[in-house]
Structures are given as structure tokens and as C-alpha cells.
Amino acid sequence: MTPYETIKAKRDGRQLDPEDIRRFLEGYTTGTVSDYQMAAMCMAVFFRGLDPRELGAWTRAMLESGEVLELSDTPGIKVDKHSTGGVGDKVSLALAPLAAACGVPVPMISGRGLGHTGGTLDKLESIPGFKVDLPISEYRRLVREVGACLIGQTATLAPADKKLYALRDVTATVDCLPLIASSIMSKKLAEGIDALVLDVKVGSGAFMKELDDARALARTMIGIGAEMGRKVVALITDMDQPLGRAVGNALEVEEAVAMLRGGGPPDFAEVTLALTAEMLVLGGRAPDPAQARQRLAEAIRDGSAFRKLQEIIRHQGGDPLAVEDFSRLPRSRASLAVPARSSGFVSAIDCEAIGLAAVALGAGRLRTGSTIDPAVGFTLERKLGDAVGVGETLVTIRYNDDRGLDDTLRRVQSAYTISPAAPARRPLVVERIE
Amino acid sequence: MTPYETIKAKRDGRQLDPEDIRRFLEGYTTGTVSDYQMAAMCMAVFFRGLDPRELGAWTRAMLESGEVLELSDTPGIKVDKHSTGGVGDKVSLALAPLAAACGVPVPMISGRGLGHTGGTLDKLESIPGFKVDLPISEYRRLVREVGACLIGQTATLAPADKKLYALRDVTATVDCLPLIASSIMSKKLAEGIDALVLDVKVGSGAFMKELDDARALARTMIGIGAEMGRKVVALITDMDQPLGRAVGNALEVEEAVAMLRGGGPPDFAEVTLALTAEMLVLGGRAPDPAQARQRLAEAIRDGSAFRKLQEIIRHQGGDPLAVEDFSRLPRSRASLAVPARSSGFVSAIDCEAIGLAAVALGAGRLRTGSTIDPAVGFTLERKLGDAVGVGETLVTIRYNDDRGLDDTLRRVQSAYTISPAAPARRPLVVERIE
Numbered sequence: 010m011t012p013y014e015t016i017k018a019k020r021d022g023r024q025l026d027p028e029d030i031r032r033f034l035e036g037y038t039t040g041t042v043s044d045y046q047m048a049a050m051c052m053a054v055f056f057r058g059l060d061p062r063e064l065g066a067w068t069r070a071m072l073e074s075g076e077v078l079e080l081s082d083t084p085g086i087k088v089d090k091h092s093t094g095g096v097g098d099k100v101s102l103a104l105a106p107l108a109a110a111c112g113v114p115v116p117m118i119s120g121r122g123l124g125h126t127g128g129t130l131d132k133l134e135s136i137p138g139f140k141v142d143l144p145i146s147e148y149r150r151l152v153r154e155v156g157a158c159l160i161g162q163t164a165t166l167a168p169a170d171k172k173l174y175a176l177r178d179v180t181a182t183v184d185c186l187p188l189i190a191s192s193i194m195s196k197k198l199a200e201g202i203d204a205l206v207l208d209v210k211v212g213s214g215a216f217m218k219e220l221d222d223a224r225a226l227a228r229t230m231i232g233i234g235a236e237m238g239r240k241v242v243a244l245i246t247d248m249d250q251p252l253g254r255a256v257g258n259a260l261e262v263e264e265a266v267a268m269l270r271g272g273g274p275p276d277f278a279e280v281t282l283a284l285t286a287e288m289l290v291l292g293g294r295a296p297d298p299a300q301a302r303q304r305l306a307e308a309i310r311d312g313s314a315f316r317k318l319q320e321i322i323r324h325q326g327g328d329p330l331a332v333e334d335f336s337r338l339p340r341s342r343a344s345l346a347v348p349a350r351s352s353g354f355v356s357a358i359d360c361e362a363i364g365l366a367a368v369a370l371g372a373g374r375l376r377t378g379s380t381i382d383p384a385v386g387f388t389l390e391r392k393l394g395d396a397v398g399v400g401e402t403l404v405t406i407r408y409n410d411d412r413g414l415d416d417t418l419r420r421v422q423s424a425y426t427i428s429p430a431a432p433a434r435r436p437l438v439v440e441r442i443e
Numbered sequence: 444m445t446p447y448e449t450i451k452a453k454r455d456g457r458q459l460d461p462e463d464i465r466r467f468l469e470g471y472t473t474g475t476v477s478d479y480q481m482a483a484m485c486m487a488v489f490f491r492g493l494d495p496r497e498l499g500a501w502t503r504a505m506l507e508s509g510e511v512l513e514l515s516d517t518p519g520i521k522v523d524k525h526s527t528g529g530v531g532d533k534v535s536l537a538l539a540p541l542a543a544a545c546g547v548p549v550p551m552i553s554g555r556g557l558g559h560t561g562g563t564l565d566k567l568e569s570i571p572g573f574k575v576d577l578p579i580s581e582y583r584r585l586v587r588e589v590g591a592c593l594i595g596q597t598a599t600l601a602p603a604d605k606k607l608y609a610l611r612d613v614t615a616t617v618d619c620l621p622l623i624a625s626s627i628m629s630k631k632l633a634e635g636i637d638a639l640v641l642d643v644k645v646g647s648g649a650f651m652k653e654l655d656d657a658r659a660l661a662r663t664m665i666g667i668g669a670e671m672g673r674k675v676v677a678l679i680t681d682m683d684q685p686l687g688r689a690v691g692n693a694l695e696v697e698e699a700v701a702m703l704r705g706g707g708p709p710d711f712a713e714v715t716l717a718l719t720a721e722m723l724v725l726g727g728r729a730p731d732p733a734q735a736r737q738r739l740a741e742a743i744r745d746g747s748a749f750r751k752l753q754e755i756i757r758h759q760g761g762d763p764l765a766v767e768d769f770s771r772l773p774r775s776r777a778s779l780a781v782p783a784r785s786s787g788f789v790s791a792i793d794c795e796a797i798g799l800a801a802v803a804l805g806a807g808r809l810r811t812g813s814t815i816d817p818a819v820g821f822t823l824e825r826k827l828g829d830a831v832g833v834g835e836t837l838v839t840i841r842y843n844d845d846r847g848l849d850d851t852l853r854r855v856q857s858a859y860t861i862s863p864a865a866p867a868r869r870p871l872v873v874e875r876i877e
Contacts, residue, residue: 046614047479
């Protein structure tokens with residue numbers, strides 16, 4: 010079929026042949042299919058969807074538009090985790106060394122902060138010297154020798170996705186489930202993984218605000234995995250408030266380290282352990298999640314998970330002492346307490362508003378390419394269900410620049426709802442889908 | 444709204460504000476809205492449609508993207524006719540002089556052959572010397588002084604439509620009712636007309652194969668007319684076989700002349716008179732179609748319609764004697780009879796196949812810019828319901844070049860279905876909608 014016929018067939022609700030999809034996306038990558046034809050196709054996909062077979066072909070074509078990393082020199086089942094993004098989500102920082110310490114190789118290609126959410130690369134770079142732009146040969150070596158490597162997206166992986174994402178961004182076809190799912194999966198599969206654990210966030214701080222949407226995304230990605238011969242397990246986890254207490258790059262590194270040493274906020278620890286346990290099962294290092302949890306507890310207790318983090322840091326050019334002595338991490342000059350204006354229980358936290366306030370403070374980027382301040386951010390002194398008296402601290406703002414500080418304080422204050430009664434407790438892991 | 448927001452609103456089924464539509468189309472004309480954004484928009488319109496108010500705004504924006512001809516120096520109600528296109532459709536050649544002879548000014552901007560259908564401009568140019576690319580000032584003068592002028596589309600009229608049509612053509616958004624209707628109406632209203640008669644063809648040789656689709660197009664265009672303050676009347680007419688007996692440019696001129704002199708095939712005469720009668724009523728020259736038919740019969744009988752045709756030809760640079768002495772028209776060197784392979788009644792003619800065979804013979808263009816042979820074409824010796832014996836002639840092929848002639852003969856033969864019983868007679872004017 011010609012590009013025209015392929016668009017028309019999708020428009021008319023006919024099932025596309027995998028070969029036609031491959032040719033269309035290949036044409037888009039090489040330029041024989043134009044941006045306007047792809048824009049029409051994406052809009053047709055928005056209305057008609059892609060069935061599992063089509064979605065498999067679409068994802069494979071995006072994957073094959075670039076380099077697919079070959080990690081066969083690393084023995085074992087390589088497993089990565091992908092999160093749909095949240096606020097205070099430092100899971101990867103603890104999960105990668107934990108899984109690696111338990112023998113699961115973790116090839117992890119992460120992103121930067123996007124919108125109101127943070128990004129793993131930005132957090133890692135708050136560790137002095139840490140490099141996320143290693144050459145592919147080095148990435149391959151570290152996965153093999155260290156058991157984990159955390160780098161950024163390269164231009165050679167799934168270039169069709171990069172081109173397509175920029176187009177979708179200006180043609181109102183971003184929020185289209187099959188296109189979201191194939192975008193994520195093509196990038197993840199290009200890493201050379203054998204299996205994937207998916208953390209689909211749901212709630213006020215997530216891209217998916219509704220459980221049904223989160224479920225649909227999880228199922229779609231699991232379906233793509235099945236089409237491509239990769240096992241995908243998804244946990245739907247709560248993002249109705251920031252995860253843990255720290256929001257901000259170096260602050261989150263500290264919290265991840267605390268967790269690896271057996272401490273840290275219980276919600277963050279629980280989500281991290283639940284996701285990492287799935288990786289151990291997928292990676293063949295534990296027969297079920299319960300036994301995986303025991304292995305993980307042991308890796309924390311015996312210090313091997315923490316040492317693995319230091320090993321990763323050392324091999325990626327960072328200062329491994331920075332996670333023993335936090336004074337070697339960037340720290341803000343000053344702090345300010347955000348007081349509660351009434352007393353009661355924290356009954357809601359507008360998580361997206363907290364994320365946006367952190368971005369405005371300098372913890373994230375208002376536009377691509379702007380610099381961030383790794384030291385700044387928030388410590389949440391009160392979380393959902395906590396009691397608070399008038400004037401008591403809700404959040405401590407860590408800042409370097411007091412311009413806009415009043416605004417930040419007001420934003421944070423407004424993001425909290427305080428009520429006479431405590432809210433019902435929400436489960437952290439809402440659902441498991443495989 | 445930004446272009447992005449406008450696309451998204453349409454995608455999500457929200458009603459667009461006329462001002463947002465105007466800004467989006469103006470942006471497209473000037474280049475601030477990109478081709479890929481318009482492609483996404485057209486696909487969203489394919490799925491969501493445009494309501495009458497949106498359609499009015501869309502058409503007005505296309506109209507206002509260029510020059511709108513001002514014919515106020517011509518007294519009277521200016522009326523044009525538009526046909527959705529067919530095979531052997533030479534109606535305009537007779538209708539324009541007929542209406543003008545009865546006092547209705549006809550500003551007519553026509554097109555060339557498209558796909559399997561013929562075009563009025565190609566037919567007119569088979570008259571030696573006839574010019575269809577007159578300057579606008581001359582067009583305006585001829586409408587005023589002669590009462591009719593037939594020219595081609597200019598670059599200054601509805602340029603947004605031209606740009607948009609080229610885009611729709613490669614993004615599978617051509618067959619989208621509101622976009623078809625607004626495209627036609629924007630071009631027609633740019634002519635400076637006050638009212639329009641619409642000939643919506645239905646059948647095997649028409650773009651609309653089904654009556655319901657033809658009705659929907661008619662109603663949509665009438666709705667746009669209402670939004671723009673222009674009266675539109677539509678006749679749905681039969682195109683299940685070529686109209687009349689002649690298919691091919693000069694051959695069709697001969698047939699149109701025969702009709703203006705009181706002869707010609709009855710189906711062609713009937714459709715022409717029905718459409719022209721509507722023009723007379725819209726133009727205020729007759730109180731109803733029945734009295735309009737009497738006026739038209741008189742204009743044929745007294746020779747004024749034929750003389751008006753000669754006057755038009757003379758003013759547009761053509762040889763007026765060519766319609767008195769057909770030897771002055773291009774004529775083919777040779778002819779070949781297509782014999783029936785069985786005897787019985789002609790029960791079906793694949794009208795699109797006849798049109799495509801005529802194009803292949805040289806009467807139309809296989810691609811934009813190729814030259815046509817004005818002399819070649821077909822004379823249909825048998826039409827639907829006619830009896831035929833084995834070996835008797837179905838069609839006479841008029842040709843100059845015998846390459847591919849066997850193929851043409853086979854195509855024409857295959858387009859005819861001969862059955863033991865005569866088919867039910869179909870009405871020529873299927874429906875009238877206003």
C-alpha cells in the first residue's frame with residue numbers, strides 16, 4: 010500500500026498489515042512519508058486505535074528505526090523498570106542497585122524532568138561528577154561488569170520516536186494511548202532488555218488521573234510486550250501525593266540512600282520494594298514476589314545494595330563518598346517553613362501543584378535547555394492523613410534564591426487541604442497486572 | 444485559541460468558535476499554521492464533522508483567503524450551476540447560453556477533467572481559439588455585456604482551497620463531506636454569484652455512488668449557502684450511464700449545439716432544461732420551474748440560445764462558425780465499432796469504466812499537465828434499456844492513435860452488461876432539494 014492508502018485504511022477502520030505499518034514508519038524515518046501524512050495518520054489512530062498486532066508492528070518499526078542495543082554478552086535476564094512519571098519519584102535510584110545487588114542486570118535509559126515531574130537523569134547528576142552520557146560501549150561494559158548502568162537517551166535509539174513525538178506535540182495527538190504505549194516500549198526495548206516492570210502512576214500528580222486510564226495503558230503495554238516476546242508486569246501505584254518526603258534532585262538522592270540503608274519514608278520504600286521484587290521474579294532470581302522481598306531485605310541489611318550504588322556511582326564518574334557524607338552533595342543555603350493556616354488532618358495534596366512549584370523554585374526546567382539547581386526542593390513534613398496544628402510546618406522549602414519565594418510558599422500552602430477528619434487511607438500499590 | 448488548541452477542541456468534539464476557525468485558516472494561508480497541523484485538523488474533521496455554523500465560518504475563511512469578485516455593475520441576480528462531475532456531462536455548454544439568453548447573468552468558473560470525469564474547460568478549448576484564461580476585468584465585462592462568461596480558476600480566488608485540496612489529496616481527507624462542500628462553495632462564492640444551482644450526480648459514474656451520500660452533500664451545501672446568505676437549489680441527477688451519447692471534448696460540443704438547436708439526446712436535454720429552469724427561477728426570470736421551461740423552449744425555438752453561444756464564443760476568442768460547421772472542430776481520423784458479444788438489452792453500463800477508457804484514449808489526462816486530444820472519444824450507440832443483437836455496435840470509438848485500441852475496445856465491451864430483459868427505467872432527476 011502507498012502511504013495514502015495506508016492512512017485511508019486506518020481512517021476507515023480496516024486492520025493494517027504489519028508490513029504496511031513497517032513501510033509507513035520506515036518512510037517517515039527516511040522522509041518519503043511526510044510530516045503531514047504522519048499527522049493525518051496519528052489523528053486517524055487517535056480515533057481508530059491500533060489493535061495488538063498493529064501495535065506490535067508499530068512499536069517494532071519504531072524500535073528498528075535505530076540501533077537496538079545488543080547485551081547478549083551479559084549473562085542473565087536483563088530487566089528494566091519504567092515509570093510514567095510522578096513527583097518525588099526517586100524509585101530508580103534505589104531500585105537499580107537493589108536489583109543489581111540481587112543478580113538482575115539492569116540496563117536503564119532514563120529521561121529528564123518533564124512538565125511537573127522529575128527525571129532520573131537530573132537526580133543522578135546532582136551527585137558530583139556523575140555522568141549520564143556514556144558511550145554505548147561503556148554502557149554495555151557496565152551492565153556486564155557492574156550489573157547496572159543508568160544513562161540518557163541517545164540519538165541512535167528509536168529516532169522515529171523522537172521525530173514522531175515532536176510532531177504529536179504540535180498536532181494534538183500526544184494523549185493517544187497506543188501512541189504513548191508504543192513510544193515508551195520502543196525506547197525501552199531499544200535498551201536491550203528481556204523483561205520490563207512498569208510503574209503506572211495514578212492520581213493528582215500522575216499523567217493518568219483515573220484508574221481506568223492507568224489500567225488501559227498498563228494492558229496496552231503488556232500487550233505490546235507479548236507481541237514482541239518480552240514479559241511485562243505492571244504495578245499501578247498511587248501518585249495522589251509526592252512519593253516519600255523529598256522533592257528535588259539532591260534531596261531525593263539522600264532519601265534514596267536512606268532507603269538503601271534500611272530507612273527512608275515507608276511509602277517510598279514500599280513502592281520501591283514492590284517494583285524491585287517484580288524485577289527479581291522476572292529476572293529469575295526469586296520464584297515469587299514474597300521470596301523476592303526477603304532477598305531484597307537481605308541486600309539492604311548486609312549493605313550490598315548500598316555498596317552497589319557506590320559501585321555504580323564510581324564507574325559512572327561520580328563521587329561515591331557523596332552518598333556516605335551528604336555534605337558532599339549540593340545543599341541549599343537557606344530554608345523556609347510553610348505553616349498550616351488551620352488545624353486538622355491533611356486530607357488532600359495537589360501533587361501536580363507541588364511538582365510545578367518545585368520546577369518554579371529551580372528543581373526542574375520551565376523550558377528545554379534551562380539549567381536546574383540540584384540543591385533546591387521541598388521536604389514534606391506532613392503527608393496525607395497527618396495531623397497538623399495552626400502554624401505548624403507542612404513543608405520545608407530548601408532554596409538558594411529568594412526571588413519568588415513568597416509565591417512558592419503560597420503555592421505549597423494552597424496545594425494542601427486540611428480537614429477536620431483524616432481521609433481514608435489509599436493503597437500504595439493499587440493493582441498488579443500482568 | 445492556539446492552532447494546537449483548535450485542533451484538540453475539534454478532536455474532542457467541541458464546537459469551534461467562528462473566530463477560531465477564521466484564525467486557523469488564515470494562519471494556514473499565511474503559513475503560521477503548518478501543513479501537518481492542517482492535516483491533523485482535516486482528519487479530526489473527518490471524524491467529528493463541522494456543524495452548520497462551523498461550516499459557514501470555514502467556507503467564509505477560505506473564500507476570504509483570496510479575492511472575491513465584485514459583479515455589482517451587472518444588474519440582476521447572478522446565478523451559476525455546479526456539477527459534482529460525471530461522464531459525458533456537457534450541461535454547462537448548453538445551460539450557460541440558455542440562461543443568459545433568458546436574462547440570467549451567468550458568471551461561471553469551471554474546472555478541467557478530474558479522474559474519470561470530463562471538464563468544461565477542456566470541452567470549451569476544443570472550439571478553435573476559445574480562451575478560458577481571461578483577465579478578471581474581461582470576465583467582469585463579459586458577464587455584464589454578454590450575460591455569461593466561462594473561465595478557469597485563477598490563483599487569486601480562494602487560494603486556501605487550492606493549498607488545502609493539495610494537502611487533502613495526499614492525506615486521505617478528500618472524501619470528507621464538509622471539506623468537499625466548503626471547497627466547492629468557497630470557489631463558487633468567490634465568483635461573485637448571488638445564487639447557485641447544484642447538480643449532484645449519483646450512480647456508477649459519479650463520485651457519490653449512493654443516493655444518501657448525494658443527498659447529504661446537497662443538504663450540506665444548501666446549509667452553507669444559508670449561512671452565507673446565498674440561495675442554493677440542488678437536483679440529484681442520474682449518472683449510472685454517461686449523459687447523452689457523446690463522451691469526448693469536441694464530440695460533446697457538437698452534442699451541446701444539437702441540444703441548443705432543439706435536438707440532441709433526450710436525457711441530456713432533460714437534465715439541462717431541469718437545471719437551467721432552476722436558474723431562471725432563482726434569477727427571478729420565471730415564477731416557477733414549469734414557466735421557466737416554457738421560456739427555455741422559446742429560447743431554443745427562436746434561436747436566441749444558440750446565438751448566445753456564438754456570442755460567448757466570439758467574445759472569448761473562439762471561432763463562432765465552428766458550431767455551425769462542425770468540420771471546423773477537431774475531428775478524429777478514424778473510428779471503430781465496438782460490437783456486442785451477446786444479444787439482449789443493455790442492463791448496466793459501468794460509467795466510471797467508460798470515463799477511464801476515454802481518458803486512456805486521450806480525451807482526458809492521466810496526470811496533471813499532460814495534453815489531451817480534443818477530437819477523440821466515444822459515441823454511445825446503445826444506452827441503458829436499448830435492445831442489441833450479437834455483433835451490433837454498442838459504441839463507436841473515435842480515435843487518432845491506434846496504440847492501445849484493442850484495450851479500449853475490450854474496456855468498453857466489458858463496461859456493458861447485456862441481459863435478456865430490459866432494466867427498470869431510472870428517473871433522470873432523482874430528487875430536488877432546496
